[in-house]
Structures are given as structure tokens and as C-alpha cells.
Amino acid sequence: MKPRSSTKAFERVTEKRAKTVLRLYIAGSSARSTTAIENAKQICEQYLDGRYELQIIDIFQQPKLAKDDQILAVPTLIRKLPAPLRRFIGDLSNRNVVLVGLDLKKK
Amino acid sequence: MPATLPRKTARARKLPGIEKAPSGIDGFDQITGGGLPRGRTSLVCGSAGSGKTLFAMEFLINGAVECKEPGVFLAFEETADELAENVASLGFDVESLVAKNMLSVDFVKIDRSEIEEAGDYDLEGLFVRLNHAIDSIKAKRVVLDTLEALFAGFTNEALLRSELRRLFHWLKGKGVTALITGERGDGELTRYGLEEYVSDCVISLDNRVVDQVSTRRMRIVKYRGSAHGSNEYPFLIDETGFSVLPVTSLGLDYSVSTERVPTGVAALDDMLDGGGYFRGSSILVSGTAGTGKSSLAALFADASCRRTEKTLYFALEESSGQVCRNMKSIGIDLQSWQDRKLLQIHAARPTVFGLEMHLVTMHKAVEEFQPRSLVLDPISSLTTTGNPSEVKSMLVRLFDYLKMKQITCLVTSLTSKPGFEETDLGISSLIDTWFQVRDIEISGERTRGLYLVKSRGMGHSNQVREFLITSHGVDLVPVAVGPHGVLTGSAREHQESEQRAQALHRQQEIERKQRGLLRKSKALDAQIEAMRAELAAEEEEARASADESTAREDRLTAARALLSENRSAARSKNGRRA
Structure with missing residues (x-):
């Protein structure tokens, strides 16, 4: 029983320190892109409290990255860290789905 | 009206048909009169394992190798490496073409389990990636294999359909010759009705099993603006790839030989x-x-x-x-x-x-x-x-x-x-x-x-x-023909030996007769010889006796002459000798 409890403790510590790395892919400056950026920023500020990194990438500017990250639908929000990788597609207006998916809220 | 006919054919010749992009696949270009419609989108559909992906891949590779037209392969089901391995077994070297910028293989991964939908979206990412791939190698040909994977990855079907319509429109605008593959559906050509968006050329592949024997067949379901063979053509996938053979009766106009x-x-x-x-x-x-x-x-x-x-x-x-x-x-x-x-x-x-x-x-x-x-x-x-x-x-x-x-x-x-x-x-x-x-x-x-x-x-x-x-x-x-009809085998040999025996018999008979004749003629000859000798002897006798009698005659004549002389002398001399 001892090892498990120590692992848990370790996880608790790292979770606090770990940064959430998010990447938001958008397509140009469409209304949908703008909504997605706004929603993403709000979620981060509200729930991640400075422990996050949000990269916003325009696929028109960087198509190579779109290929590497397997982007099909836009907007797409990818949680790079912590693992596992998570993807959200859409303008993130369905905030509940995003929060549950990012483990920021229980179902 | 014989005059109208040439005019009509002349007109037909003057109007160019739609331009075609040769597929380089044996036989397919013959059936379609040149290949797939250039600058348009074609659909190749068929059930699992009917050869759709291979057909599409050959279209790109042949295009790159033979027509120097670079191509983009957007794979939704296999990764680039898997695809390269699969077609390598048929003798296609994908990697070297990729290295030469003649081919670009992009794997589009759709994993439903890691995607969450949180609001409105569109498929601009697909367009951007396709556009990037096309522009980076100046591609003329594009394959999308198979778009239906999208339906598994995204729930909003209405959105997908409108995006697909936009995609095909966009491809046409891009001027590339595109080929998409689609899985056969129930009673439909494709499961998600992709044929609805593709109006130019639809090819159906089929792998039918009749009596436990499977035959691959291909059919051009439609080809707008072009004449095409409408039959089902069997095709072959072997170590050299895909080959369609338009095996039809060619009519009876071949030249003949008297050799x-x-x-x-x-x-x-x-x-x-x-x-x-x-x-x-x-x-x-x-x-x-x-x-x-x-x-x-x-x-x-x-x-x-x-x-x-x-x-x-x-x-x-x-x-x-x-x-x-x-x-x-x-x-x-x-x-x-x-x-x-x-x-x-x-x-x-x-x-x-x-x-x-x-x-x-x-x-x-x-x-x-x-x-x-x-x-x-x-x-x-x-x-x-x-x-x-x-x-x-x-x-x-x-x-x-x-x-x-x-x-x-x-x-x-x-x-x-x-x-x-x-x-x-x-x-x-x-x-x-x-x-x-x-x-x-x-x-x-x-x-x-x-x-x-x-x-x-x-x-x-x-x-x-x-x-x-x-x-x-x-x-x-x-064969021997005997009294009982045609004879073969031992019967023929028997018949033949009988005939041989008869022939021998006849031969012997003849020889015997000939010998008899010979004997007779020899006897006759001997007889003739004897008679001839007798004759000769008689002749000799006769000649001898004739000589004797001549001699006798001579002597007699001489004696007579002497006598007459004596007589005349006696007459003149009266008994005295001269």
C-alpha cells in the first residue's frame, strides 16, 4: 500500500506544478476563429490560473504544422500537455465539453 | 444522301472531346479512350479488397513516371509507410518518387476516440493541407482514399456533405485531375452516396465469387462527355500491378495466311x-x-x-x-x-x-x-x-x-x-x-x-x-479394309499377314510357273540346238555330195570331150591317133 500512496502524492505535487500546453488552430480571421480564440482564452484564464501556455496557429500561415498535428477540422484545440493528447474541434462554445475533456471539471 | 455522311463525320472530328489524363493502366485507357477526365474528379468504388486503392495508386505513380505529372495521395485509412510497403510488393517504388518530389503521400488520421466536438467547425484544415501538398510539388493529380472515413470521424453529416460539395468544387477550380475512392454500399454505389458529388466519371470495381471462384471485374458506370466501353471487363492484380484486358470479340476482319x-x-x-x-x-x-x-x-x-x-x-x-x-x-x-x-x-x-x-x-x-x-x-x-x-x-x-x-x-x-x-x-x-x-x-x-x-x-x-x-x-x-469392315490393331495385322501369306502364295505360284516355263524353254532350246546340228550335218553332207557330183561331172565332161575328139580324129584320120 505504501508505494501507491507515495505515487499519489507525487502526482499531486506534479499536477500543481505542471503547465498545460494548449494549441489552437484557426483558419484566418473568420468569425468562428475569433469566437474560438476568445473561448479558449477565457477557459484558460478562468481555470488554469497562469499555469498554461496557449499557442494560436493560423493554418493558412503554417500549413506544415497543420499536417504534423493532423488537423482536419478548424478550429481545433489540442492539449499537448499533460498527456494524454486531447482534441476539441469547433469554436469551443460548448464549454462544458472542453472543461470535462481537460479534466477541469467532473462530468 | 451519301453527301451528308462525310460532313457529319468531319464535324465530329473537329470538335475535341474532353481532355483525358492517361492512367497508364493496361487496358483501362483503351476502354475509356484515353484515361480519366482531365481536371475533373472521378470516383472509383467497390467493395473491400476490390483494388480501389491500388487503382488509385497506379494512377498517381504512372502519372508521375510516364506523364511527369506529380501527384498527391491523401490517405485516410493507411499511413504513408503502410501504403508504400503495400505497393512495393507490386513493384512500385513510392519512396524514390517522394524523394524526387513527384509524389506526396499524406496520411490523414481520424481517431474518433480522441476528438471531442465543442461547437461549430468546418473542414478548412483538409483544404489547407491538400492545397499545401498540391502547391509544394505542383501536383496535377490528386487521390483521396477514402473520403468516407470522414463520416466515421465527424458526427455532423449535414456539415460534412456541404464540405464535400465544397471540396469537389474546389478541386475542379484547382485544375487537378482527382480520383476519390468509395466503399460499396447497400444497393448504392457507395455507402455514403459519394457518387452524388461526382458527376464526370464513375468506375465500379467488383470481386465476385461464383462457385467458389472469384473474378475481378471493372465497369465504367458513367463517363460524361466521352464514349466508353460499357461492358464489365475482367481485370488482374498480379506482381506487375493492375491490368484490365478489354477482352471482347473483335469481329471477323483479321487477315488470313495461306502459309x-x-x-x-x-x-x-x-x-x-x-x-x-x-x-x-x-x-x-x-x-x-x-x-x-x-x-x-x-x-x-x-x-x-x-x-x-x-x-x-x-x-x-x-x-x-x-x-x-x-x-x-x-x-x-x-x-x-x-x-x-x-x-x-x-x-x-x-x-x-x-x-x-x-x-x-x-x-x-x-x-x-x-x-x-x-x-x-x-x-x-x-x-x-x-x-x-x-x-x-x-x-x-x-x-x-x-x-x-x-x-x-x-x-x-x-x-x-x-x-x-x-x-x-x-x-x-x-x-x-x-x-x-x-x-x-x-x-x-x-x-x-x-x-x-x-x-x-x-x-x-x-x-x-x-x-x-x-x-x-x-x-x-x-487401316485394313476386310470383308467385315475396317480393321485396326491385331485384326489389321492379322488381315495384313493373311494378305501377305496370300501374296507369298501367289508369288510362289508365279515363280513355279516361271520355273516350268524356263525349263520348257531350255528343253526346247536344246531340241532346237540338236535339230540345228542335224541340219548342219545334212547340209554338210549335201555340200559334200554336191562337190563330188560336180567333180564327177567334170570328169565325165572331160571324158566326153576326149571321146568326141577321139571320134572326130578317127573320122579324119581313120583310126589313127594324133
């Missing part, structure tokens, strides 16, 4: 007007089991190789080694011809694949080997894979094709009813020269009789010949 091809049996040539078969003709040897059909076929092949003409031998019931061994027993060494690359034996059970497939493989083998003669032994076993009418239709096409290529072709057929002058397949009308080899049973033994049922375009023997298979080949001997 003769020896049969391999001198006596048989004699039956055929002394020359043999016509080059490019079709020959049928039919008969019941064990009548020597294959031997005749092998002799024909052997004779062809002897003339250093390449020969293709399709053995449908024996392996190549078995054919060689069996024919060696009658003195035909097929193996050495094989070693010298003059003979190719293709052995395949008829059931390995469907009839159309057989035809296609035969075509392919003929195209590759370019033989002058061909043997198919036996055609009757093809009925195990198709009904007789299908087999007949296949053979019609095979014969037409071979005639067009001026290949002399000998086929054998096993008939079940001995002596019945009809092949089980009803193909006799396709045949130019038809032999029947028949069992003849007389006095407890089986022998073989060979008839020439027909031989178009040449005088030929109407006689039955006995067909002898010996360790040094095949021979034909005239």
Missing part, C-alpha cells in the same frame, strides 16, 4: 493436302479419354519449336513436369525446348480462377511471350468453372484474339460420347481443322482411329487412319 504449318506427323500432313495446318488457324482434336489427344498436341508443339517458333502450352490438367515426362515416353523432349526458351508451359487447374481470369491470364501470357503457336489442353475441363455457353463465349474471344495475332492454336477436347460428332461445348463451328480420335474396339482390344472431320480451305483426306503411339512418336497407318 502452312506442319502438324508434327508426316502422315497427318499428307492427310491435310500434304502441307499441314494453315498458320493462324484453330485446330481441335477431340476424342474420348486416352485416345492420344495430348500426344498430338505435344507433337504440334514440338514441331513448332523445331522451326524455332515460340510456343505457349497451357496445361489445365497436368503439371509442367508431368507433361514433359509423359511426352518423353513417346520420344518428345519438351524439356529441352523449355530450356531453350522456345516453349513455355503454363500449368493451372481450371478452378484456380474464373473463366474470364483464364482468358486474361492467357492474353497476358501471349502478350509477354509473343508465341507463334499455342496449345490449350484440354478446353473441356474449363466447364468446371463455367457453364458451356460461358466457356464458348470465352473461347470465341480467345480464338478471335489468336487469329488476329496470327497464332496457330491447337486445342484438345475430351468428349464423353465416343463417336459423337459434336463437341460437348458446341464450338465446332469456330474450328478450322477438326480431328477426331476415336477408340475402336475389335476382337478384345482397343485401338485408335483418327478421322479428319473437317479442314477449311484445303483438300483433305476422307480416310480413317489408325493412330499408333510408339516410343518414337506417333504414326498413322492406313
